[in-house]
Amino acid sequence: MKHDNTLTTPALTDITDESFIKAYQQFIKQGDFIALTRQFEQGFVQTGTRNKLSFSVKNAKASLLDSGVLLIEPENSTKASKSIVISSGIHGNETAPIEIVQQLISDIIAQKIQVKHATLFIMGNPVAMNISKRFQTENLNRLFSGKHQEIAPCFEKYRAEKLETYVSAFFNAGADKGTSATTSNIEVTNYHYDLHTAIRDSKYEKFAIYPYQGDKPWDKEQLTFMAACGVNTILFGHGPSGTFSYFSSAHFSAHAFTVELGKVRPFGENNMDNFQAMTDNLNALICGNEITLKSFNNEDFNLFKVLGDITKVSDNFKLFIGDEISNFTDYPVDTLLSTDTGAEYRTTQPGESIVFPNAKVGNGQRAVLMVVPTTLY
Numbered sequence: 001m002k003h004d005n006t007l008t009t010p011a012l013t014d015i016t017d018e019s020f021i022k023a024y025q026q027f028i029k030q031g032d033f034i035a036l037t038r039q040f041e042q043g044f045v046q047t048g049t050r051n052k053l054s055f056s057v058k059n060a061k062a063s064l065l066d067s068g069v070l071l072i073e074p075e076n077s078t079k080a081s082k083s084i085v086i087s088s089g090i091h092g093n094e095t096a097p098i099e100i101v102q103q104l105i106s107d108i109i110a111q112k113i114q115v116k117h118a119t120l121f122i123m124g125n126p127v128a129m130n131i132s133k134r135f136q137t138e139n140l141n142r143l144f145s146g147k148h149q150e151i152a153p154c155f156e157k158y159r160a161e162k163l164e165t166y167v168s169a170f171f172n173a174g175a176d177k178g179t180s181a182t183t184s185n186i187e188v189t190n191y192h193y194d195l196h197t198a199i200r201d202s203k204y205e206k207f208a209i210y211p212y213q214g215d216k217p218w219d220k221e222q223l224t225f226m227a228a229c230g231v232n233t234i235l236f237g238h239g240p241s242g243t244f245s246y247f248s249s250a251h252f253s254a255h256a257f258t259v260e261l262g263k264v265r266p267f268g269e270n271n272m273d274n275f276q277a278m279t280d281n282l283n284a285l286i287c288g289n290e291i292t293l294k295s296f297n298n299e300d301f302n303l304f305k306v307l308g309d310i311t312k313v314s315d316n317f318k319l320f321i322g323d324e325i326s327n328f329t330d331y332p333v334d335t336l337l338s339t340d341t342g343a344e345y346r347t348t349q350p351g352e353s354i355v356f357p358n359a360k361v362g363n364g365q366r367a368v369l370m371v372v373p374t375t376l377y
C-alpha cells in the first residue's frame, strides 16, 4: 500500500484570524456552507467547547464544530426524540449530496425552516472537495470504526478520527437525555444518512447500502422511508465494514444507510430536481413534520443480498467487465467474469449481478461484489 507521509497534523486555522472571522460572519449571514468549508479545508484550532462558534437560528442553536461540521440543536429539546446525522462529501467529488446539505443549511440560516430534532450536518472531506477528487490519499469511507488507526498519517486518517469523535459525542448527548433524571427521559432514536454519488452508471440510478445488522432485523419502515426519498434499490450489507454508515449503525444503533444518488458530476452541474424527494424528506425529518410512508411491499423494491466477492489474487487477474457496464447489471448463469492464476469466476445463480467492479485493486482485494435479488419476509 502507498502512503503519503507529508502530513501529520494539518495546518489548522486559528479562529481569531481576521480572514476566518470575516468568512464566518459572512456564512452566518448568507448560509454558504460550501464556501466556508472550502476556504478552511484543514479545520480550525479546536477549543474543546462548542460555544465558541455558536449562533442562533430559528428557535435553535447552530454550532460550527470544525470545517464542514455544523451542529443544530433545538432550544426546546425536551420533545426532541431524534438525533440525526446527515453527511455528504465523504468522497470529495460527489457534489450533489454536498449541495443537498448546503440547501438544508442555507434554509435553516435563512430561517425558512425550524429544526425540531438535533441534527449534525457534515461535509466529509474538504481537502478532496477542493481538488475535485474522491480522496487525497486514502478512501475515507473505509477508515471508520477505528480502521484509521491502521494507516500512515494523511488528511483522511486525521479526518476519520475527528468525524468519529463528533458523531460519537453527538449520539452520546442524545443518549444522555434518555437517562438523565432532570429531563423527561425521552427515548432518543438515532439516524445517519450518508449521501454519495457513484462513479459508474447504475441500472437503478439511486440505490442504498443498508449496513450489516448482525442479529437485528432489517427495518422495513426505514426501507419505505428510502423509497419515499426516491431510493428503492437496496443492497443489504453482509458484514462489518469501515464505512461511515456502518460506524453509526454498529456503535450507536442508528438507522443508517450509505445512499448513492446517481452519477458523479462537478459542482453546479447537478440537476437538483432529481434529488428533490431526498431533500424534502430530510427536511421533513429534521423539522419534525409528518412523513407519509407506504406500507412495506417487496414489489416496490429491488432488493439485493451479497453472494460473494471476486477477489484479485495475482497480477494475472483479468476482469471481463468493461468500464461502461452499469452497477447491478446481471449475467446469465455460467458467464465467465474473470480469470486469475489457477482460478476463474463463473456466475452460478439466476439474476446474479455485479456491483462496484474495479480491476485496478491490489492483490488480495475485492475486484467485484456479486449480488443476487432477494425478498424480505
Ligand SMILES: [Zn+2]
Binding pocket: 090, 091, 094, 196, 197, 198
Ligand atoms: Zn462515495
